[in-house]
Amino acid sequence: MKISDKLSQRKKGDVSYSFEYFCPKTEQGVFNLIDRIDLMSKLGPLFVDITWNAGGSSSSDTTLELIQVTQNEIGADTCMHMTCTNMTIKEVDAALQSAYDSGCRNILALRGDPPIDRSNDHNSSTPNGSNESESSDATTDNNRSEFKYAKDLVKHIRAKFGDSVSIGVAGYPEGLAEQPDNDLLITHLKEKVDAGADFVVTQMFYDADAFVEWFEKVRAAGINVPLIPGIMPVSGWASFLRRARWCQIKLPQHWLDALEPLAHDDAAIRAKGTELVAELCQELVRRTDIDHFHFYTMNLEKSPVMCLDALNLIDESAVDEGTAPLIVPTAQRS
Numbered sequence: 001m002k003i004s005d006k007l008s009q010r011k012k013g014d015v016s017y018s019f020e021y022f023c024p025k026t027e028q029g030v031f032n033l034i035d036r037i038d039l040m041s042k043l044g045p046l047f048v049d050i051t052w053n054a055g056g057s058s059s060s061d062t063t064l065e066l067i068q069v070t071q072n073e074i075g076a077d078t079c080m081h082m083t084c085t086n087m088t089i090k091e092v093d094a095a096l097q098s099a100y101d102s103g104c105r106n107i108l109a110l111r112g113d114p115p116i117d118r119s120n121d122h123n124s125s126t127p128n129g130s131n132e133s134e135s136s137d138a139t140t141d142n143n144r145s146e147f148k149y150a151k152d153l154v155k156h157i158r159a160k161f162g163d164s165v166s167i168g169v170a171g172y173p174e175g176l177a178e179q180p181d182n183d184l185l186i187t188h189l190k191e192k193v194d195a196g197a198d199f200v201v202t203q204m205f206y207d208a209d210a211f212v213e214w215f216e217k218v219r220a221a222g223i224n225v226p227l228i229p230g231i232m233p234v235s236g237w238a239s240f241l242r243r244a245r246w247c248q249i250k251l252p253q254h255w256l257d258a259l260e261p262l263a264h265d266d267a268a269i270r271a272k273g274t275e276l277v278a279e280l281c282q283e284l285v286r287r288t289d290i291d292h293f294h295f296y297t298m299n300l301e302k303s304p305v306m307c308l309d310a311l312n313l314i315d316e317s318a319v320d321e322g323t324a325p326l327i328v329p330t331a332q333r334s
């Protein structure tokens with residue numbers, strides 16, 4: 001089912017969530033991930049995203065396989081990420097058709113990152129963490145690209161599939177390394193929506209004020225589709241710092257003050273990080289029209305599930321349906 005329909009069919013006041021997973025490199029990793037998606041899907045995410053490795057490397061087949069299994073065997077609605085960097089239209093079309101034939105009705109249309117010179121990594125706009133374990137594959141030859149920007153891909157998908165699919169695009173509340181002008185980025189976001197996108201998923205962020213400022217500018221620019229914040233749970237001190245650095249986002253001082261003293265205690269940092277993420281989400285609900293959170297799971301279950309629990313978003317009935325291993329002790333509500 002289309003994400004646009006799922007979002008609009010919710011009851012007024014409902015808050016929903018989705019999970020994002022990236023493609024593991026090994027066969028065993030894929031098996032393990034499928035088990036994890038299966039278990040976490042029982043909690044009731046509105047949809048499940050599978051990332052795409054820019055340039056259409058061998059992991060494209062894994063993306064398509066994960067879409068097929070999640071959609072048809074697990075029974076969760078899927079959203080496939082699709083980049084157009086270093087892809088011919090024929091290759092893009094083959095991937096889109098395969099996902100469509102699997103029943104996937106949602107595409108997050110992206111440009112993907114241009115070729116990266118890793119010896120001089122100052123300009124790397126590493127994505128939402130999705131390619132964390134795959135970044136070396138990003139050194140691709142960009143000559144085969146037939147679409148220049150994500151908006152061209154959006155137009156193409158709309159022309160090919162009409163209204164039978166929902167199309168999402170990426171938004172950057174704290175900017176993008178290659179484009180220092182945030183207002184221009186919002187103009188380009190508007191072009192993607194005008195080309196046919198019906199929702200926006202954002203890059204990760206931790207600064208509520210920066211997000212709200214961006215949100216207000218986006219709405220003032222006449223972008224009226226649902227804005228879905230990308231939420232990165234905190235699973236450890238080093239990964240918290242590393243992901244923020246990659247995405248070049250601000251780390252609010254009160255987050256650093258609260259988390260740094262716990263740097264050597266993973267359980268404590270996860271618990272404190274959960275509190276902070278939950279406060280961030282609650283603040284967004286209070287200050288904006290946000291009512292859906294997209295969790296970058298990093299293929300892990302503990303931290304995202306703790307966040308959902310802290311936000312009271314876990315359906316009690318799901319706890320009885322074989323999800324017990326997911327429910328951490330703090331989640332045993334009275």
Ligand code: FAD
Nearest residue numbers: 051052054081110111112113127149150170179188201203
């Ligand atoms: P675009 O919207 O095309 O923008 C790219 C650049 O072009 C921007 O600087 C923009 O300002 C500029 N631009 C756009 N239109 C114009 C115009 N008309 N004139 C001049 N300049 C213009 N990457 C992956 O490889 N795989 C993934 O699965 C993946 N998932 C992601 C999910 C999310 C939610 C996000 C936020 C990012 C994801 N990425 C992924 C990363 C993404 O591919 C990169 O951030 C990429 O560098 C930009 O992609 P885009 O779709 O935002 O590009």
